[in-house]
Amino acid sequence: MRTVLELAVRSLLNRRATALLTVLSIACAVVLLLGVERLRHESRESFTSTLSGTDLIVGARSSPVHLLLYSVFHVGNATNNLSWESYRAIAQRPEVAWTIPLSLGDTHGGFRVLGTGPEFFEHFRFGTGRALELRSGQALSGPRDAVLGAEVAAKLRYRLGERIVVAHGAGDVSFSLHRQHPFVVAGILRHTGTPVDRTVLVRLDGMDAMHQPPAARSDVDPLDAALAARRGAAPPSTAPRAHHHETRHAAAPGPQASTDGHSAHGAITAFLVGLKSRPAVLSMQRQINEYRAEPLTAILPAATLPELWEIVGAVEKALFGVSVLVTAVGLTGMLVALLTSLNERRREMAVLRSVGARPTHVFALIVGEAAVLTLTGVAIGIALLYAGLAIGQPWLEARMGLFVPIGWPSMREAGLAALVAVAGIIIGLLPGYRMYRQSLADGMTIRV
Amino acid sequence: MTGSGREHHPPPVVDLHGLRFAWRATDRDLLRIDALRVPAGEHIFLRGASGSGKSTLLSLLAGVLVPDRGRILLLGHDLTTLSGTGRDRMRADHVGFIFQMFNLIPYLSVMENVVLPCGFSPRRRARALAHGGSVRAEATRLLGALDMADPALLSRPVTRLSVGQQQRVAAARALIGAPELVVADEPTSALDADRRDAFVDLLFRECRRAGSALVFVSHDAALAPMFDRTIELADINHADGADEAGR
Numbered sequence: 001m002r003t004v005l006e007l008a009v010r011s012l013l014n015r016r017a018t019a020l021l022t023v024l025s026i027a028c029a030v031v032l033l034l035g036v037e038r039l040r041h042e043s044r045e046s047f048t049s050t051l052s053g054t055d056l057i058v059g060a061r062s063s064p065v066h067l068l069l070y071s072v073f074h075v076g077n078a079t080n081n082l083s084w085e086s087y088r089a090i091a092q093r094p095e096v097a098w099t100i101p102l103s104l105g106d107t108h109g110g111f112r113v114l115g116t117g118p119e120f121f122e123h124f125r126f127g128t129g130r131a132l133e134l135r136s137g138q139a140l141s142g143p144r145d146a147v148l149g150a151e152v153a154a155k156l157r158y159r160l161g162e163r164i165v166v167a168h169g170a171g172d173v174s175f176s177l178h179r180q181h182p183f184v185v186a187g188i189l190r191h192t193g194t195p196v197d198r199t200v201l202v203r204l205d206g207m208d209a210m211h212q213p214p215a216a217r218s219d220v221d222p223l224d225a226a227l228a229a230r231r232g233a234a235p236p237s238t239a240p241r242a243h244h245h246e247t248r249h250a251a252a253p254g255p256q257a258s259t260d261g262h263s264a265h266g267a268i269t270a271f272l273v274g275l276k277s278r279p280a281v282l283s284m285q286r287q288i289n290e291y292r293a294e295p296l297t298a299i300l301p302a303a304t305l306p307e308l309w310e311i312v313g314a315v316e317k318a319l320f321g322v323s324v325l326v327t328a329v330g331l332t333g334m335l336v337a338l339l340t341s342l343n344e345r346r347r348e349m350a351v352l353r354s355v356g357a358r359p360t361h362v363f364a365l366i367v368g369e370a371a372v373l374t375l376t377g378v379a380i381g382i383a384l385l386y387a388g389l390a391i392g393q394p395w396l397e398a399r400m401g402l403f404v405p406i407g408w409p410s411m412r413e414a415g416l417a418a419l420v421a422v423a424g425i426i427i428g429l430l431p432g433y434r435m436y437r438q439s440l441a442d443g444m445t446i447r448v
Numbered sequence: 449m450t451g452s453g454r455e456h457h458p459p460p461v462v463d464l465h466g467l468r469f470a471w472r473a474t475d476r477d478l479l480r481i482d483a484l485r486v487p488a489g490e491h492i493f494l495r496g497a498s499g500s501g502k503s504t505l506l507s508l509l510a511g512v513l514v515p516d517r518g519r520i521l522l523l524g525h526d527l528t529t530l531s532g533t534g535r536d537r538m539r540a541d542h543v544g545f546i547f548q549m550f551n552l553i554p555y556l557s558v559m560e561n562v563v564l565p566c567g568f569s570p571r572r573r574a575r576a577l578a579h580g581g582s583v584r585a586e587a588t589r590l591l592g593a594l595d596m597a598d599p600a601l602l603s604r605p606v607t608r609l610s611v612g613q614q615q616r617v618a619a620a621r622a623l624i625g626a627p628e629l630v631v632a633d634e635p636t637s638a639l640d641a642d643r644r645d646a647f648v649d650l651l652f653r654e655c656r657r658a659g660s661a662l663v664f665v666s667h668d669a670a671l672a673p674m675f676d677r678t679i680e681l682a683d684i685n686h687a688d689g690a691d692e693a694g695r
């Protein structure tokens with residue numbers, strides 16, 4: 001059999017132009033197949049780990065996917081807000097370890113502005129439990145502070161200390177600008193690969209202040225004004241603490257409340273909940289869904305994220321289907337090349353028979369050629385894929401926010417590569433069998 | 449009944465009885481040969497008209513074809529009772545072939561073509577080793593004996609060799625590992641008279657050295673006197689299905 005394999009290799013080298021084309025088409029198919037598979041896997045990973053450690057997301061009554069879309073991905077808008085009272089009531093439950101309020105609705109330069117509190121920096125986790133990290137500056141400490149996601153800072157080329165004006169409502173062009181209440185860039189986050197990169201973070205009280213009608217602004221909170229003055233940030237006249245919303249919590253905001261952002265606020269869009277013990281999550285979800293004072297919906301991100309991926313990931317499934325087809329085309333090309341070579345190789349087979357080759361050797365020779373072609377193709381494909389990943393990794397991370405690690409192939413990738421190799425060898429059985437039959441019939445005589 | 453009186457002699461290389469062969473069951477017999485015997489080391493000239501079935505007979509002797517009736521003993525082994533694999537092994541071990549032309553595998557070098565049978569037959573490999581020290585050394589020796597020692601020739605792709613050179617490479621391949629039977633199917637028909645005689649001389653010398661019997665097919669009667677024996681296929685073939693042209 002060693003002789004036969006040597007013959008297969010020599011024969012292919014003799015037809016190296018065709019062989020090279022076949023190998024390259026298989027290699028390209030493998031690059032596409034494994035590349036799509038890896039991107040699919042990584043985008044699924046990055047998608048489903050947009051949040052980690054959050055047990056529940058709570059918003060006004062809506063469908064789970066909708067709630068997830070607007071609260072985490074900032075896609076679409078909440079149909080209803082939920083009241084500060086409900087938020088505090090749930091946040092103070094004994095099972096709850098932490099909560100993060102989220103208030104959405106404004107934009108800056110096409111990016112969403114998220115009103116939240118210091119809890120966001122403390123408790124928000126993504127990926128494999130990573131916390132947010134500041135690339136420069138500091139976290140939200142005053143009502144005029146804004147912290148920018150990595151992409152926002154990169155795209156809008158903002159530096160620390162810069163003043164930004166927030167527009168009301170979503171969309172790039174907004175006619176209602178909150179000019180009276182500019183924010184100051186206090187910090188810039190490191191890249192996360194999550195929607196946080198495309199978000200401007202501000203404090204809830206800052207957001208509330210911004211939404212005040214000018215008339216209410218004369219009522220200046222002395223404490224906040226003093227704080228702002230001390231930090232030398234904004235003029236005290238534009239740092240109001242009092243609020244005009246009816247939904248405002250009645251409880252008096254103490255000095256502690258005003259610094260940690262837990263003072264009474266207007267309605268919020270949603271909030272994230274971390275529980276003290278995981279097993280409590282289902283009963284907690286049920287309790288929130290049955291909350292009397294207000295219709296609420298609580299979802300488990302760990303369950304709803306994959307559900308949403310099923311919808312969003314359809315494109316990637318189609319892409320995968322296309323790459324499977326390309327692989328099939330590559331292998332068919334090999335089949336055609338092998339089949340067309342058979343007739344001109346009848347004499348070669350007769351000579352081999354005369355020196356003692358059995359018909360099974362002839363069969364093995366052709367199948368061996370198919371095997372050498374596909375295995376070389378798969379090997380070159382894998383090499384090209386890794387070269388491509390090494391070159392494309394920074395780009396993918398910078399442009400798509402997708403970090404594709406260069407590690408060993410996953411089980412699934414190895415399985416796909418093996419599948420291509422096996423398919424190639426199985427495809428080789430057909431011309432192999434044809435040649436086998438031909439060789440039996442021809443024996444050592446060949447008519448051309 | 450085969451060599452019953454002379455057990456101390458080696459069995460004949462070929463011993464064939466009551467052979468009948470037709471290409472298709474519905475065809476008339478192409479070959480009907482009562483007996484043919486090729487003793488070890490004998491050089492036989494097999495003559496016959498075109499289409500008379502010479503090549504077919506050689507395929508039968510080599511076990512590539514199976515007769516419809518009769519027995520073909522190759523070195524005492526009945527090919528007709530062996531499996532296909534068994535016949536292929538007998539051929540690999542004991543028979544060397546030279547065809548009329550296109551003998552060589554185009555993508556192998558001269559050397560690789562010559563040593564090819566050793567890849568399929570451990571027995572011939574062992575014999576080549578015993579004789580030349582290494583398979584390549586034996587191949588080099590054979591090529592040298594057949595006037596193909598020039599290194600420039602050896603490094604050339606086989607497709608760029610002249611027909612006469614190709615035939616000598618084929619002869620070296622047929623002879624490597626000293627098979628008991630060398631079968632040559634019109635190996636000289638593409639050569640001019642001088643080249644032909646030189647080729648046959650070299651072939652004889654090497655067959656003698658290896659102790660191989662030679663069955664040499666040709667319709668070129670001029671060669672006949674050089675052989676131990678000449679067989680007219682028409683004389684031994686009693687089939688009426690063979691082409692009548694040569695009679």
Ligand SMILES: Nc1ncnc2c1ncn2[C@@H]1O[C@H](COP(=O)(O)OP(=O)(O)OP(=O)(O)O)[C@@H](O)[C@H]1O
Nearest residue numbers: 445471478496497498499500501502503504505691
């Ligand atoms: N594979 C085959 N299938 C059917 N018939 C065949 C086959 N090979 C040969 N024949 C027929 O058998 C007959 C003998 O053919 P063969 O090749 O043995 O003749 P030959 O004596 O070697 O002739 P030549 O001197 O021209 O080589 C011819 O009539 C040929 O048509």
Ligand SMILES: [Mg+2]
Nearest residue numbers: 502503504633
């Ligand atoms: Mg013939």
